[in-house]
Amino acid sequence: MIHADIIIVGGGAAGFFTAINAAERNPNLKIIILERGKEVLTKVKISGGGRCNVTHAEFIPKPLSQNYPRGEKELLGPFHTFMTGDTIAWFEERGVQLKIEEDGRMFPVSNSSQTIIDCFLFEAKRLGVEILKNQAVKIIEKEDEYFVLQTPSETFSAQKLVVATGSNPKIWRILEGLGHTIVPAVPSLFTFNIKDSRITNLPGLSTDALVKVLDKNGKTLLESSGALLITHWGMSGPAILKLSAWGARTLSPLNYHFNIEVNWLNSLAEEDVLDSLKEFKSFQGKQTIFKYAQFELPKRLWQNIVKFSGINERLTWAEATRENLLNLANQLTSANFEVTGKSTFKEEFVTAGGVNLKEVNFKTFESKVCKNLFLAGEVLNIDAITGGFNFQNAWTGGYIVAQHI
Ligand SMILES: Cc1cc2nc3c(=O)[nH]c(=O)nc-3n(C[C@H](O)[C@H](O)[C@H](O)COP(=O)(O)OP(=O)(O)OC[C@H]3O[C@@H](n4cnc5c(N)ncnc54)[C@H](O)[C@@H]3O)c2cc1C
Numbered sequence: 334m335i336h337a338d339i340i341i342v343g344g345g346a347a348g349f350f351t352a353i354n355a356a357e358r359n360p361n362l363k364i365i366i367l368e369r370g371k372e373v374l375t376k377v378k379i380s381g382g383g384r385c386n387v388t389h390a391e392f393i394p395k396p397l398s399q400n401y402p403r404g405e406k407e408l409l410g411p412f413h414t415f416m417t418g419d420t421i422a423w424f425e426e427r428g429v430q431l432k433i434e435e436d437g438r439m440f441p442v443s444n445s446s447q448t449i450i451d452c453f454l455f456e457a458k459r460l461g462v463e464i465l466k467n468q469a470v471k472i473i474e475k476e477d478e479y480f481v482l483q484t485p486s487e488t489f490s491a492q493k494l495v496v497a498t499g500s501n502p503k504i505w506r507i508l509e510g511l512g513h514t515i516v517p518a519v520p521s522l523f524t525f526n527i528k529d530s531r532i533t534n535l536p537g538l539s540t541d542a543l544v545k546v547l548d549k550n551g552k553t554l555l556e557s558s559g560a561l562l563i564t565h566w567g568m569s570g571p572a573i574l575k576l577s578a579w580g581a582r583t584l585s586p587l588n589y590h591f592n593i594e595v596n597w598l599n600s601l602a603e604e605d606v607l608d609s610l611k612e613f614k615s616f617q618g619k620q621t622i623f624k625y626a627q628f629e630l631p632k633r634l635w636q637n638i639v640k641f642s643g644i645n646e647r648l649t650w651a652e653a654t655r656e657n658l659l660n661l662a663n664q665l666t667s668a669n670f671e672v673t674g675k676s677t678f679k680e681e682f683v684t685a686g687g688v689n690l691k692e693v694n695f696k697t698f699e700s701k702v703c704k705n706l707f708l709a710g711e712v713l714n715i716d717a718i719t720g721g722f723n724f725q726n727a728w729t730g731g732y733i734v735a736q737h738i
Contacts, residue, residue, distance in 0.1 A: 337365040337463075339738060340482060340491040342470045342504070344368030346377055346724055347497035347710025349453045350731030355738055356460035364462045365491075367484065369469030374450045376499070380724070381438075382680050385446035388420045388728070389721040390437040400722045402521070402579045403685055404715030407695045408729065415732040417725060427452050436571075438721050470498075473507050475703065492705055493738050497731070499711040500684035508688060508712075512702035516714040518686030521581040522574055525593070526674040527567035531637045535563045538631055543596040544572045546580055547669075551592075555580045558599060563634075566676050571719070574678060578718045581685040589675040595668045597638065598628050607662040614658065618651030628665070638664045683723050687714040697737040698730050707734040 339355060341348045344366045352364050366373070377385055391397045394412035398405045421431050421439070429452050430442040441448040457464060465487075472483040473494070480494040498504040505515040542561040545553045555576055562570030576593075577584070584591065598606060606628075613620075613627065623646045626635035640646070642660040644653070653661075688708055692701050700706040709730030717723050 334488045337491045338362040339364045339493045341366045341495040343497035344373030347727035347731045351734045352462045353456045354735030366464045367468040368466050384440045384444050385449050386438045386721040388417045388439045388725045390433045401717045407690050411729050415729045420728050495707045497710045514689045516686045518684045519585040521578045521685040521716050522678050522682045523577045523675040524569035525567045525672045527670050531641050532563045536565045538563045543599050545594045547592045574719050596666045603662050603666040610658045614650045681719045683716045685716050698734045709734050
């Protein structure tokens, strides 16, 4: 049996951040990371399209926490201890510069996730953290004050255990055995599959819009605004991804079949748009409706909407009937689309679900039901919208575990 002071199960973002910070605080501790794979930090490697969106340029705890559909309340306190600014400083102190992109996402200046991995591997080695690969933990039992862990080839023991295994259902079952309850996993951060003539020829087009998810009776269940990206399969972009994250639990029982309403003019009301259309009729009567996009909409989108409203390509504003204008105003502000499924968002995808947050003390990230068991990262029922927030959860959790362990 191999004994250590601290055993960390999971060689991912949260596991490494915990190990390095714990070793730094107390270099005399024997710290072992057990990783089931033959490589560590594989998700960091592929994250952010290979660039690793490390964190987000939001430096106030409250608005930062509002990016977490699950974990908003619980992370507020921890963010006062370690959050985005601390992440930037942490990496800078170790020679990794981060940069801010226009939308607030932060990446290493190198534009390569390997920079983050190299930093972690260097630090772990410098501080004597042992990294054991091909060690899938299959059993965790508590014997007196010690956790005893079994992998196919070895037995380990430690008084302090950190579980940072991400979304691994097998580990969730083991944690149930230690007294935890697990919130069932459902996908979060996905794009909407939509087949519709209004968007079929527009992949790659992006525009700001307000999007509502409707229930069977047409009532709004969720709404979100921001850039909407039209894809080959339907719709993506921040406006849609935010809905997928906040709606992860609502949309799963619907089997991802529901209707959305898109206001292509953001918050403009249908009546106000109708008034503008009437003005176009009065003041630019000779112009063909189809030919010139209005409201600064991308031209091809405008033309699809005009056609879908039943307006002939040669019709001028002067010739438009009241019905034409009503239909157009409706299509511009309340366009209904049928969503028939979801697709994976390749830049970043996460799972909603995990260890019930009521069972964790967020001052320490220690389990309330099993002493000396600490949990960090996606193993918890915490997940965020896209933008670097999911890693920030791993860094914050890992840091606080290290502080208390
Ligand atoms: C394609 C993709 C891109 C992403 N991009 C971003 C991004 O740019 N920014 C962002 O903020 N978030 C991103 N995310 C989300 C982010 O990767 C996760 O939130 C984050 O990795 C969670 O960290 P973690 O340490 O909790 O889990 P993980 O990083 O998943 O690490 C868990 C580790 O535990 C190991 N493990 C599991 N079970 C066992 C076991 N029984 N025994 C031993 N080891 C075990 C796993 O092999 C793994 O190495 C992305 C996700 C994906 C899938």
